[in-house]
Amino acid sequence: MPETSFRSGLFARIEGLPIIVVFALILGLFMYTAPEVFLAPQIYTTLLSTAPPLILLGVGLTFIIGAGEIDLSFPSVIAFSGYVFAVLFKEYQLGWIAVLGSLASGLLVGVVNGLLIARVGIPSFIATLGTQFFWSGMATVLSGGRSYALRGAEDSSVWQLLVGNFGDPNAIAWQDQVSIQALWTALIVVLLWFILNRHRFGEHILFIGDSNDVARVVGINVEREKIRLFTLMGGLAAIAAMMLTLENKNFFGNQGQGYLLTAIAAVLIGGTSIFGGRATIVGTVFGCFIIWILEAGLVASGLTGAWVRTVQGLIFLIAIVFYLLVEEPGRRVELMRRLGLRREAGRSFAAGRTAGPPRRAGPRQS
């Protein structure tokens, strides 16, 4: 049985090992096809300055998907909280209060999501699809479709402490280009790893993802934890929004759109179960690296931008199929049966079709 050897072997002991190996292979491939880019340090300092928003979103989604839920509204938080930040920072010159305001707006979006899902009982897919439209619409209405250029932001302490560089800002050596947001992101990721794997809250999230009914029966307050869960996601998305806006020194209304698929893909590539109950932060971080490096590498290897999404989509699908085969053999059987891919199942599917009420208009058997 392949899955037992996977479990008892190295793969089970080191978190995210399969995905780390895949990342190393892809990186090696790009070092071979585009050595001038991938054997120089600049690409990695660029990674450290531009990957943090994706990683923060991915890590938040790891909790969400681990709980068997989904959040589609985080791109709108990137827009809305980014707008709140840009306006308070630029128009009102509020500095650190702009940071707090933006964070509060993200938490608000998260709480509303949590209340709709846990208290009202709307499935998260639907609830967050709705709030995605609402908040991104809100951002567009409030900003009037304008973008905000934050010229001169690098002189502020907000910019320097959130997205500044470790070295002399005017130096051009790569060592001076290492961005501080990489450090904040690393700290948040480590903290969230401990929350997921060692804290009561993380354990509750995984049991909820396993089964809401079981979670309730063992004494978990499922509603309260779900509200916290979505609030956490909102807060992380707001931090991502600020980092993105400050790094670009610009806010524009649909700055979150590119993240919807990439962030979800990073989590699932990383090995967090689509069915909930199992989640890996290490996997997600390497999933993010893969998504990011594919983009850089394909372009550097001379492929057009249109190829990037195609290849990302393909890797995403391969990863999901891989995890389905290895981690969830039971679900695979279920899936095959539903698709009519097994002989016995195929027969019963056909039998079901003749016995049940005909879907399509046709002669009824009697």
Add this chain to the structure above:
Amino acid sequence: MNETQSDGDFTHIVRMEGVQKFFGAVHALRNINLAIGRNEIVGLIGDNGAGKSTLIKVLTGVMPPSAGRIFVRDRPIDLSRHSVGMAHAMSIETVYQDRSLGEKQPLWRNFFVGRQITDRLGFIRVKEQKRIAEEILLNTIGFRGVGIGVDSTVKQLSGGERQGIAIGRAMHFNSDLIILDEPTVALAVKEVRKVLEFVRRIKESGRACIYIEHNLAHVHEVADRLLVIDRGEIVADIDPREMSVAALTEYLIDLQQHR
């Protein structure tokens, strides 16, 4: 907190008054009145679908009753805030008939989830939990060193082993009231004896138990009192010393025919 409560003077560990439960049009519990003494083993028997599990779930905060009142240690409880966590805090432990283990989670988490041993910030003391889980595994039902450890996931266990985990968990928490909803269904003969032995120990240590069981010989053997529930109603309160298993079987068959 529960220490001071259990030291206090009370006659009934739990009491239900006029409890009703509806599932849409289904009237699952009809005007239930019952009281369980602080050191009483009460057997709950009745047909499939009679309402036994529903009664337990209402009592332990899994679902609220549609009407009625519940008392714990003679004090009324606020039903709008009742929950499994509250029941645990009041030293009531339940082995539910339905799934009550997280399939993909390791056993050591399953033993403690909902009441983890943590530091002040809520971080779990993994080593301590694993050590206790190891002890429970060694002393519990259905495990004779068959390559199952505290890191195994529930998915890997057989039905009886799962049952053993749920019962082991209940044994560990040493509660004042232990509720067992058909704990022996998946167990082999020898393991069933261990469960019955466990019920006797509950009695000897001065605590209480509600024991739901379809095997009449088993409940008859350990219970101080038998309550018969039929279509959501408690229809008889029987002293097992005054009625043999044969007579009890007779009575229940009779009850069905007079439906």
